[in-house]
Amino acid sequence: MFVPTEHRDPARLHTLGTAGKHRATARMQLEIGIAGRVDYQQALVWQEGLVARRLAGGSDALVLLQHPPVYTLGRGGDPRHLGGAGTTGVPIVRAQRGGQATYHGPGQLVGYPVLGLRDIRPDVGWYVRALEEVLIGVVGDLGVPAGRRPGLPGVWCDGRKIASVGVAIRRWVTWHGFALNVGKDLSGFAAITPCGITGVEMTSIEGEGGPGxxxxxxxFVVSRFVSVFGYAGWRSLEESLPEATA
Incomplete structure (x- = not known):
């Protein structure tokens, strides 16, 4: 079942995004780092540094990038869902996020929020729904209606999955995050059972008639993220960006 979400209702976004007890984000600037195409392991090291920084009292951050082709499997994921990934020559990484098997590659926008949920709202379910709300709003702004499916995380266009969410939490600081399919080349998903859902059809913004x-x-992601989580604004990430690959 597809549950559409009204993505153009600012009041609803405000209610979801500022649900923390003290509305701490209303006084905070989110730091955003926009990189190019970054190796998955390199991005992981970068995330680890940002998590340590946040645990030491640093700012919330959002990293946006793309990866060269890579398959990842969540910490409790079933290796059988990797299917024929081992024959493709594409690296396979066991990730510390939740969720099952997925694919990252060029044409997909990956977001890694490093947020202190203790200061916002220490509720993992709420956090996942907030990420979904960001993505639903983004694709809606680009002319693609989307919503949720009960019991299945991520964002859907009817029965087609356009975005995945897989998070990790360390002492109430978030890492890992979301992947939004933008370009229409989704061939990397063919070797696996994406998200552990047999027969799932993946789609993208371009595949649904939007920009690729x-x-x-x-x-659009920056604007929606700041709005949904209720930040006062954003500034460029102070930490050095990882070097992009070709």
Whole structure:
């Protein structure tokens, strides 16, 4: 069952995004780092540093990037869902996020929020729904109706999955995050059972008639993320960005 979400209702976004007891984000600037195409392991090291920084009292951050082709499997994921990934020559990484098998590659926008949920709302279920709300709003702004499916995380266009969410929490600081399919080349998913859902059909913004350029999508993600989580605004990430690959 597909549950559409009204993505153009600012009041609803405000209610979801500022549900923390003290509305701490209303006084905070989110730091955003926008990188190019970054190796998965390199991005993981970058995340680890940002998590340590946040645990030490640093700012919330959001990293937006793309990865060269890579398959990942969540910490409790079933290796059988990797299917024929081992024959493709594409790296396979056991990730510390929740969830099952997925694919990252060019044309997909990956977001890694590093947020202190203790200061916002220490509720993992709420956090996942907030990420979904960001993504539903983004694709809606780009002319693609989307929503949720009961019992299945992520964002859906009817029965087709356009975005995945897989998070990790360390002492109430978030890492890992979401992946939004932008370009229409989804061939990397063919070797696996994405998200552990047999027969799932993946789709993308371009495949649904929207723009296929990741760079064009980034401003919409930034705007929606700041709005849904209720930040006062955003500034460029102070930490050095990882070097992009070709």
């Amino acid at each position: 350029d990741v760079r064009a999508v980034i401003p």
